[in-house]
Amino acid sequence: MTKRYFEDFAPGQIFELPDVAVSRADIIEFSRQFDPQIFHLQDETPITEFGGGLIASGWQVCSLFMRLLDDGLLINSSCAGSPGVEHLKWQHAVRPGDHLTGRTTVVETRGWIGNPKLGLVRFHHEIFNQHRERTMMMDNAILFRRRDAA
């Protein structure tokens, strides 16, 4: 596959990303380090109106999505980082044994003030579980080096 530069992105393009299985051990390992709340650490949790049982930290879901985006798109691109995320919604809990897959849609491409060698691509990212329930969505801009600046 040829390397993608800023010029290779256009609004409306959809990239299907790879998939990843999430194990109980993965969830607990991440949570112990970064988000040690009871519902991210053990199976037995208080049942509230929001549900119960072990669920992944939302920040782990972000990180897992990042890996899918890297493997599916960014590793073989001129990606030069990201200024941030406009909006993110956690819509469905991720649980042990879930199988996640991602998709991203190009919303807009434009120049980047401050560095003419780069361009900005705005994406709408989505991550789904094995039941095709959307677990998370996010609007995120990513910088790419232009081909003629490579």
Next chain:
Amino acid sequence: MNAYEKIGIGDVHVFGSHTFTAESIKRFARKYDPQVFHVEEVGAGETSFGRLCASGWHTASAMMRLLVNHFEAEEAKARAAGEPLLVSGPSPGFDDLRWPNPVYPDDTVTFTARIVGKRISKSRPGWGLLSMTTTGVKQTGETVFMVTTHAFVETGAAV
């Protein structure tokens, strides 16, 4: 006043600081964000970052750890003082996350939060939505992280 009523717009919470070692930057990135500027020094030198830097999700995750520690300590203090405890629920998401500057090895980032919004939830009786803007500033004074997160908290009022 119950715990929800006591929350004031503008309340400040200092979460504390985290130092990012080169090893921890690479360990996180190998698993979750293996772009060259997050996993190897030499390759990173040829990118626009100029050197190894932390994945933005590593910065966010490190913030979360300090947030959890901070609110656990607040809860312990309230419990010890016999004050009402704030019951929190899940987060529906966040807005305006920014990574304005890179986090390099051995940078120490201090995270501070300010309460920016508080409203009764229409969809969840008995719950409110609390919004908080958290900023991460490193030892040079540069801001490296900013986010406005939202979380459900019990209002304690029988609605």
